[in-house]
Amino acid sequence: MPSALPIADPAPDDGLLPASVAGGAADRRLGMYLHVPFCRVRCGYCDFNTYTGDELRGAKRTDFAGQAIEEVRLAGRILAAAGLPERPASTVFFGGGTPTMLPVADLAAMLAAVRDTVGLAEGAEVTTEANPDSVDEADLAALAAAGFTRVSFGMQSAVPHVLATLDRTHDPERVPLVVRWARAAGLQVSLDLIYGTPGESLEDWRTSLTAAIAEQPDHVSAYALIVEDGTALARRIRAGLVPDPDDDLQAEQYDLADELLEAAGYRWYEVSNWARSDAYRSRHNLAYWTGEDWWGVGPGAHSHVGGVRWWNVKHPAAYGARITAGHSPAAGREVLDAETRALERVLLETRLADGMAIDRLAASGRAEVAGLIADGLVDGRAALAGRVVLTRPGRLLADAVVRRLTPA
Incomplete structure (x- = not known):
């Protein structure tokens, strides 16, 4: 299941x-x-x-x-x-x-x-x-x-x-x-x-x-x-x-x-x-x-609007019962704090070929960019233009790159 x-x-x-x-x-x-x-x-x-x-x-x-x-x-x-x-x-x-x-x-x-x-x-x-x-x-x-x-x-x-x-x-x-x-x-x-x-x-x-x-x-x-x-x-x-x-x-x-x-x-x-x-x-x-708004309709669907995330009950029978009763089918939700939103931005935007603006990283993350370039995981030319863009080896290790860009 x-x-x-x-x-x-x-x-x-x-x-x-x-x-x-x-x-x-x-x-x-x-x-x-x-x-x-x-x-x-x-x-x-x-x-x-x-x-x-x-x-x-x-x-x-x-x-x-x-x-x-x-x-x-x-x-x-x-x-x-x-x-x-x-x-x-x-x-x-x-x-x-x-x-x-x-x-x-x-x-x-x-x-x-x-x-x-x-x-x-x-x-x-x-x-x-x-x-x-x-x-x-x-x-x-x-x-x-x-x-x-x-x-x-x-x-x-x-x-x-x-x-x-x-x-x-x-x-x-x-x-x-x-x-x-x-x-x-x-x-x-x-x-x-x-x-x-x-x-x-x-x-x-x-x-x-x-x-x-x-x-x-x-x-x-x-x-x-x-x-x-x-x-x-x-x-x-x-x-x-x-x-x-x-x-x-x-x-x-x-x-x-x-x-x-x-x-x-x-x-x-x-x-x-x-x-x-x-x-x-x-x-x-x-x-x-890129963090836009979306509404997810249906059993188990997730939504995100303006920093609020929620998800519906999972089983179609439970979903149908709530809809029929005139209730929201949402089962739970969370309001994302600034730290979580910043982390998710790095996690998601670095996966894109357009990359992420380096100046949106915390200082500790910016300090890692040179090392990631030296390791062949981040494109040096793109970094000179102010963006973190993954190389092909970097794409294979995208999660590890994110960890280095978001040190605790």
């Missing part, structure tokens, strides 16, 4: 926010995240807040869109009550789970609720995740007609034995089909990959990268597999049925990804993300990494 929610203060039953969230809001954009927590099967590595049919325990998938729409309306009321200026959503992201397990009509109704409640900015980026086997040509055309602009396909690998280890259900040959259909519908396309799966060789990974690049997507994400406690994959590793991921091999796989993607015309803009041009960067994810 998914991991536990953070421990923090209880959230008020009405969900109202403190007046402090309005400070500086005119300079921050608003994004909306809609978490659709349903999957046909649970992948062995997955620790996300998702549920298969036999895990719903009283929740009905057919009720979900209506419940999510009620939370969107609640969001509109709470944001207005906090004195925040009207800000149409600049990005909307449907994640999961597998959002496309819902009928397109449900996804369209949820998007319409966002448009009717908080509005959509001109040129808003509207993304849904999808598994290659969860959509067909008609679905993708209908998504585009409903106002979606972008689809992110969970390709993960092009190698059957790797997909089998990950418990992925799609045929690799399905990927070119869905990419073609999405392009015909006028949607931007992102492909998501995972490297470091037990038993995946460097050549297996090259095969997957080559297959992804051949589809000429607008955007590619490549994430190192992390074995989370409590997952089926973790249990198989403990039982000796599959080996642990190899850190050194994962480093080689990352290097190969960056080399092949760069040669194909893609540029990294965040440690695990590459785009054909700045226009195809995920603006929604950039909002997370």
Whole structure:
């Protein structure tokens, strides 16, 4: 089952926010995240807040869109009550789970609720995740007609034995089909990959990268597999049925990804993300990494507005019960202090190709920059221009760089 929610203060039953969230809001954009927590099967590595049919325990998938729409309306009321200026959503992201397990009509109704409640900015980026086997040509055309602009396909690998280890259900040959259909519908396309799966060789990974690049997507994400406690994959590793991921091999796989993607015309803009041009960067994810505001709708979804972070109850049945009763679905929240916000800024902004302004570091952090340049982890030319930008070796050791930039 998914991991536990953070421990923090209880959230008020009405969900109202403190007046402090309005400070500086005119300079921050608003994004909306809609978490659709349903999957046909649970992948062995997955620790996300998702549920298969036999895990719903009283929740009905057919009720979900209506419940999510009620939370969107609640969001509109709470944001207005906090004195925040009207800000149409600049990005909307449907994640999961597998959002496309819902009928397109449900996804369209949820998007319409966002448009009717908080509005959509001109040129808003509207993304849904999808598994290659969860959509067909008609679905993708209908998504585009409903106002979606972008689809992110969970390709993960092009190698059957790797997909089998990950418990992925799609045929690799399905990927070119869905990419073609999405392009015909006028949607931007992102492909998501995972490297470091037990038993995946460097050549297996090259095969997957080559297959992804051949589809000429607008955007590619490549994430190192992390074995989370409590997952089926973790249990198989403990039982000796599959080996642990190899850190050194994962480093080689990352290097190969960056080399092949760069040669194909893609540029990294965040440690695990590459785009054909700045226009195809995920603006929604950039909002997370740069500290903008977002409201997360759905079971277990997290939100952040003006330094206040909160998260919803996790199970769809508990979520539905709170929404039906007219209560906020928030389970807990925290008000971030200045120290925490400064630490998170370093943690997130240093992962970006645009880097972080050196003068935003504490004096102790600024004193570490020269040593990081000498160690080959920070780009010296960028530092002379006043920014901390990771080199490729630095990207592999991003957490260690952050620790040095934020000494206790």
